[in-house]
Amino acid sequence: MPLPAPISFIAQSGLMRSILARVDAIAASDSSVLLIGETGVGKELIAEYIHRASPRSLKPLVKVGLSSLPPDLLESELFGHQKGAYTSASTEKRGLFELADTGSIFLDDIDDFPYSLQSKLLRVLESRELLRVGGMTPVSIDVRLITATKVDLKEMVDRGAFRSDLYYRINVVPLVIPPLRERKEDIPAIAGHFLEMYGGGRSLRVTDEAMRSLVNYHWPGNIRELRNVIQRVVIFANGQIDVAELPAEIRDEGSLQYIIKACNRCLTEEKMTFEQVVECLESNLLGQALKQAEGNRTQAAKALGMNLSTLRDKLKKYNIE
């Protein structure tokens, strides 16, 4: 069997490095892992990393995207079926759990797992054996479970949308993967990684100004969005990537024009006084600078070119937290 390509997992920020250190320890154990994070933060990549670094690395890793499987097919996809279990079941079929036997199974978007099947999943996990749909004989299975969620499962449990017993069973080791905007130090390295990956051997450079825009942007789609942006700009890039080549929303975020355009009140309200317009823009600018500095007032004051006490007074005046 050929060895799979090594995983390029970039971790420059202190935050990501400490997570990576935990991932190594987690991989060595055989515990169930719950990966928690927004879309595109790298949950699937980490699941793969855990499997490859685990004692089961030479055994299969079966990935299941629960949000893309139709609920009525889910049971037989996961657990298989006997011949004749449905009119269309002309042969017996092994499910994904059986295919993952002795290896790992990655259940992505576990928050989309239908409530009606949750007790069956729990039973399989607890007893380490399953019944195929229409089957009478239990099949024993030995799998390491890795799950991922994009929402707070505890909150789903509290409002009765997710079984609490299943939640405790899958949440043995929770691992929160922070969004990219909370680990901006990773952005240059990851951008560089994708440049190399999609640059087709060309040596491409991102100008300082363009890199600043990439770092400042809030990346709602996280690393997946960064990957797509680099993939797109690389097509037209000629040696260097300048800020003009970046998509408008990235280029403009944080720029004065963007803040002015974002100020609906100034644009729509007709009877504002000069004083009110100035105050409105000023409070928007302060809010934006604080957001970009992730709440760090010293940093925000520096970006705005004012001293800290002036910033404090203004924040107080506008009631900005």
Ligand SMILES: Nc1ncnc2c1ncn2[C@@H]1O[C@H](COP(=O)(O)OP(=O)(O)O)[C@@H](O)[C@H]1O
């Ligand atoms: N730390 C990282 N270093 C390099 N590439 C990454 C990293 N994290 C995520 N990626 C890449 O970003 C994309 C989205 O990651 P993925 O694991 O699918 O996210 P999620 O499952 O959380 O939606 C994939 O192409 C993945 O390879």
Ligand SMILES: [Mg+2]
């Ligand atoms: Mg994913």
